[in-house]
Amino acid sequence: MKLLNQSVKHLSISLLLIIGVWGTVLFFNIVDEVKENVDEGLENYKRQIVFRAHQDTAVLKQMNLNENFYSIQEIGKGEYFDTVNIFTDTMIRVQDADDVAPRLAPVRMLKTAFEDGGKKYRLKIINPMIENEDLIERLFENMIWLYISLIFAIVLINNIVLRRVWRPFYNLLAQMKAYRLGKGESLPEVKTKTKEFIDLQKAIDTLLRHNIRIYEQQKSFIGNAAHELQTPLAIVINKLELLIEKGELSEDQAHSIVKTMQIIERLTRLNKSLLLLSKIENRQFIQEQEVDFNTLIAEEIESLQDVADFKKIKISVVENKRFTKTINFSLAHILVSNLLRNALFHNIEKGNVYISIQKNKLTISNTGIKKPLDRDHIFKSFYKSSSKSENTGLGLAIAKAIADIYGISINYYFRNEHHHFEIKI
Amino acid sequence: MKILVVEDEKDLSELIVQSLSKEKYVVETACDFHAAMEKIGSYQYDCILLDIGLPGGDGLEVLKSLREEGKSENIIIISAKDSIEDKITGLNLGADDYLTKPFHIAELNARVKALLRRKKLESRQNLEFGNISMDIDDRQVFIHNEKVDLNRKEFDILNYFLFNKNRLVSKMSLAEHVWGDNIDQADNFDFVYYQIKNLRKKLKEVDAGIEIESVYGTGYRVREQ
Numbered sequence: 167m168k169l170l171n172q173s174v175k176h177l178s179i180s181l182l183l184i185i186g187v188w189g190t191v192l193f194f195n196i197v198d199e200v201k202e203n204v205d206e207g208l209e210n211y212k213r214q215i216v217f218r219a220h221q222d223t224a225v226l227k228q229m230n231l232n233e234n235f236y237s238i239q240e241i242g243k244g245e246y247f248d249t250v251n252i253f254t255d256t257m258i259r260v261q262d263a264d265d266v267a268p269r270l271a272p273v274r275m276l277k278t279a280f281e282d283g284g285k286k287y288r289l290k291i292i293n294p295m296i297e298n299e300d301l302i303e304r305l306f307e308n309m310i311w312l313y314i315s316l317i318f319a320i321v322l323i324n325n326i327v328l329r330r331v332w333r334p335f336y337n338l339l340a341q342m343k344a345y346r347l348g349k350g351e352s353l354p355e356v357k358t359k360t361k362e363f364i365d366l367q368k369a370i371d372t373l374l375r376h377n378i379r380i381y382e383q384q385k386s387f388i389g390n391a392a393h394e395l396q397t398p399l400a401i402v403i404n405k406l407e408l409l410i411e412k413g414e415l416s417e418d419q420a421h422s423i424v425k426t427m428q429i430i431e432r433l434t435r436l437n438k439s440l441l442l443l444s445k446i447e448n449r450q451f452i453q454e455q456e457v458d459f460n461t462l463i464a465e466e467i468e469s470l471q472d473v474a475d476f477k478k479i480k481i482s483v484v485e486n487k488r489f490t491k492t493i494n495f496s497l498a499h500i501l502v503s504n505l506l507r508n509a510l511f512h513n514i515e516k517g518n519v520y521i522s523i524q525k526n527k528l529t530i531s532n533t534g535i536k537k538p539l540d541r542d543h544i545f546k547s548f549y550k551s552s553s554k555s556e557n558t559g560l561g562l563a564i565a566k567a568i569a570d571i572y573g574i575s576i577n578y579y580f581r582n583e584h585h586h587f588e589i590k591i
Numbered sequence: 592m593k594i595l596v597v598e599d600e601k602d603l604s605e606l607i608v609q610s611l612s613k614e615k616y617v618v619e620t621a622c623d624f625h626a627a628m629e630k631i632g633s634y635q636y637d638c639i640l641l642d643i644g645l646p647g648g649d650g651l652e653v654l655k656s657l658r659e660e661g662k663s664e665n666i667i668i669i670s671a672k673d674s675i676e677d678k679i680t681g682l683n684l685g686a687d688d689y690l691t692k693p694f695h696i697a698e699l700n701a702r703v704k705a706l707l708r709r710k711k712l713e714s715r716q717n718l719e720f721g722n723i724s725m726d727i728d729d730r731q732v733f734i735h736n737e738k739v740d741l742n743r744k745e746f747d748i749l750n751y752f753l754f755n756k757n758r759l760v761s762k763m764s765l766a767e768h769v770w771g772d773n774i775d776q777a778d779n780f781d782f783v784y785y786q787i788k789n790l791r792k793k794l795k796e797v798d799a800g801i802e803i804e805s806v807y808g809t810g811y812r813v814r815e816q
Binding site for chain 2 (some may be wrong): 202396400401404407408410415420421431433438445472473475476496
């Protein structure tokens with residue numbers, strides 16, 4: 167949920183509560199105020215009635231409330247008499263001009279008593295009251311409108327004002343999303359005077375600078391490691407080459423030196439592969455382009471043809487569609503060539519390699535040992551199915567690392583005595 | 592022909608000097624940034640082998656200052672960094688070639704010779720050995736003035752051998768040069784032997800006057816018969 171909507175959500179819930187409580191309180195206040203007013207009016211009436219009754223005894227004949235808004239009844243001797251004013255809410259039947267039948271309507275009633283000419287009278291005066299239902303209805307209606315207009319105003323203000331206030335934040339966010347370590351971009355920056363956003367920007371700056379430094383360190387570490395290892399390796403290989411070139415060696419000595427050279431060459435390959443793997447995992451291959459795998463595979467087969475011919479392996483390709491993907495070109499090349507070499511080098515004499523290219527799927531299958539390989543470990547570093555010492559055991563791990571960073575799935579299965587490697591996008 | 596080797600690793604520098612001296616080049620060395628700048632400032636070289644990871648300064652700075660002064664020495668960068676980006680940076684700064692460590696002596700030889708030929712010998716001169724005359728630009732081989740048909744790889748192999756006359760060419764080095772970097776997982780380069788066998792046969796048929804001899808089972812050497 168967006169920040170803007172989030173605040174609207176919370177505000178609308180609390181406003182509903184506030185308005186509800188406020189409305190209830192308002193209702194009781196109004197009712198109280200009205201009663202107070204009515205009661206005062208009733209007391210006034212009482213004084214007038216008592217005064218008129220004293221002058222005009224006809225007034226005392228008003229026995230019930232049907233014709234007038236007051237009634238007077240004589241109290242017999244010995245009956246309870248008290249001149250205290252008692253106000254009560256009650257209902258009486260009334261029929262207004264617009265009513266078809268009499269209906270009950272709320273009234274305020276003053277019950278009291280007075281003495282006139284030695285006789286005691288009970289006096290009841292009524293005054294029509296606001297009907298509660300009507301009041302509640304009206305109040306409720308008004309509150310709903312208030313609520314709606316408040317929400318409407320809030321949404322409007324949120325969208326106009328808050329959006330403007332938060333603009334630096336969204337701007338910063340967009341820049342952060344687009345930021346990639348190692349691409350040498352400038353740090354995210356927005357122009358703002360809001361303290362929080364300035365703080366946020368500072369925090370991001372610090373964090374990014376820290377990350378950039380680590381990234382640079384790591385990168386130069388890898389570069390240095392390469393340098394430090396490759397140079398001694400170069401020295402050893404070249405020394406041995408010059409030694410052999412000189413001749414003057416016995417068969418035995420030459421044999422030992424050749425063996426040593428082979429081991430060093432293996433070491434060189436291993437070192438190169440490890441560096442490559444760590445570079446891939448550090449995502450140091452940045453530039454991407456649309457790569458056509460059909461062409462790539464054709465080129466790769468061409469360059470490996472001699473190796474295949476030597477082992478009398480037949481390579482066949484079935485192309486149904488073009489398989490394309492936006493990927494770093496070197497990595498695409500390494501991915502294809504590692505899978506293809508894997509299919510060749512773990513093959514048997516006069517074996518087969520089948521390559522099937524579909525729109526989103528590329529399968530390379532080959533003959534080889536006649537039992538399935540360990541699916542769980544085959545893509546792990548230094549996994550070796552055979553004791554072929556020339557292998558670094560990193561070829562498939564590198565392929566997997568490449569697939570992983572581009573979200574390509576890579577799978578192995580054994581079917582019809584063929585090892586299948588399948589990549590899917 | 593005068594060559595300057597700028598390399599901080601003494602052992603490697605020595606080996607390069609040893610190897611290049613065999614080809615009758617005059618070779619001098621510089622082992623750090625300042626020595627390199629000094630030598631380049633005072634002398635003229637036909638080719639400079641430049642390690643870019645130097646003590647005292649970045650090797651690329653040497654390259655920059657050379658190009659800024661308008662000097663046109665041939666430069667081959669030798670570096671342990673093998674990423675395409677590094678190569679492109681080096682080549683953009685005006686290097687003529689980029690060689691990744693570790694390299695084979697034969698590869699270095701071939702690169703130096705190819706570069707010197709390309710840059711210095713404006714008049715086209717064929718590479719001659721035995722009865723062979725090789726036109727590198729047109730990728731053609733003549734024996735007794737008759738054109739010999741070689742496929743792409745056979746030509747590359749022969750070319751590599753002719754750049755390394757009388758020198759050891761290891762199978763690994765040959766495989767890398769002809770089949771590319773990616774061949775490095777090959778079982779044991781038996782397929783190289785297979786190609787050499789074919790080439791030997793072809794050369795013998797046309798009386799090429801050269802012999803590709805095996806050296807201790809690890810490589811080959813080309814000699815005049």
